[in-house]
Amino acid sequence: MSSYGNDCAEIVRAARPGSYRIGMILGSGLGELAGEMENAVRIPYSKLPGFPVSTVSSHGSELVAGELEGVPVVILSGRAHYYESGNPSIMRTPVETLKTLGCEILLATNAAGSLREEVQPGSPMLITDHINWSGLNPLIGEEDEKRFLDMTAAYDKDLQAAMHRAAKADGHALAEGVYMWFSGPSFETPAEIRMARILGADAVGMSTVPEVILARFLGMRVAAMSIITNLGAGMQAHGLSHDETKSVAKLGLARMKKLVRGFVKEVSHG
Numbered sequence: 459m460s461s462y463g464n465d466c467a468e469i470v471r472a473a474r475p476g477s478y479r480i481g482m483i484l485g486s487g488l489g490e491l492a493g494e495m496e497n498a499v500r501i502p503y504s505k506l507p508g509f510p511v512s513t514v515s516s517h518g519s520e521l522v523a524g525e526l527e528g529v530p531v532v533i534l535s536g537r538a539h540y541y542e543s544g545n546p547s548i549m550r551t552p553v554e555t556l557k558t559l560g561c562e563i564l565l566a567t568n569a570a571g572s573l574r575e576e577v578q579p580g581s582p583m584l585i586t587d588h589i590n591w592s593g594l595n596p597l598i599g600e601e602d603e604k605r606f607l608d609m610t611a612a613y614d615k616d617l618q619a620a621m622h623r624a625a626k627a628d629g630h631a632l633a634e635g636v637y638m639w640f641s642g643p644s645f646e647t648p649a650e651i652r653m654a655r656i657l658g659a660d661a662v663g664m665s666t667v668p669e670v671i672l673a674r675f676l677g678m679r680v681a682a683m684s685i686i687t688n689l690g691a692g693m694q695a696h697g698l699s700h701d702e703t704k705s706v707a708k709l710g711l712a713r714m715k716k717l718v719r720g721f722v723k724e725v726s727h728g
């Protein structure tokens with residue numbers, strides 16, 4: 459480990475001793491889930507060396523360690539994006555901290571634009587694979603041979619099955635698909651969206667992929683889910699805006715919370 463992951467894990471353990479099973483990175487508007495943790499401590503990112511402070515409204519900036527459904531969980535409420543700093547490994551210390559705290563599973567969530575008309579704003583989409591369209595990689599500069607990371611099964615099949623069971627228990631079918639990472643911060647053009655569809659993407663967004671690569675590099679099992687907040691540029695009558703991302707993410711929150719709780723139960727007892 460090259461960053462402050464060990465130092466940060468010690469700070470968390472000093473505030474709340476114990477080992478943790480699942481780490482979560484919650485994106486736009488989803489940080490509210492952290493408020494539902496039991497026996498939790500909250501630590502602002504500003505107290506954790508190497509943690510970024512997000513500049514995006516709707517992103518909180520705190521680590522919350524506690525229990526969800528009786529399972530020890532660490533939630534990173536708020537992430538930093540590549541477009542905020544130009545650094546694709548900006549989330550390295552946070553992901554290392556989760557791993558050092560014992561989390562063997564990472565659940566990452568984000569807001570995304572859907573490329574499929576039948577997957578409408580407000581619905582969740584389970585990510586089964588990704589396309590890294592940015593050309594960036596958080597492992598650039600890494601010298602260890604481990605940098606040649608196998609991405610064949612980056613999104614864990616058993617965790618995907620657990621998420622589908624959680625959705626079924628909640629009475630819903632769960633859409634799934636391929637997430638394509640654009641650097642942002644400008645949204646895509648309609649031409650880029652047509653390209654993304656041709657290339658096999660089901661959703662587009664500006665996050666998550668670097669964290670997934672980092673988590674796999676550290677040997678964690680990964681699940682990821684989008685809240686669809688809009689259709690891709692050119693697919694809906696109106697243009698795109700961050701306000702829409704924030705307000706629609708809120709509409710999807712209730713279902714997302716149930717899914718995450720169900721997922722935690724499934725992976726711990728199932």
Ligand code: HPA
Pocket residue numbers: 569570571572640645646662663664687688689690691698703
């Ligand atoms: N594109 C990129 N990122 C996004 C979108 C989108 O359409 N919606 C929410 N985040």
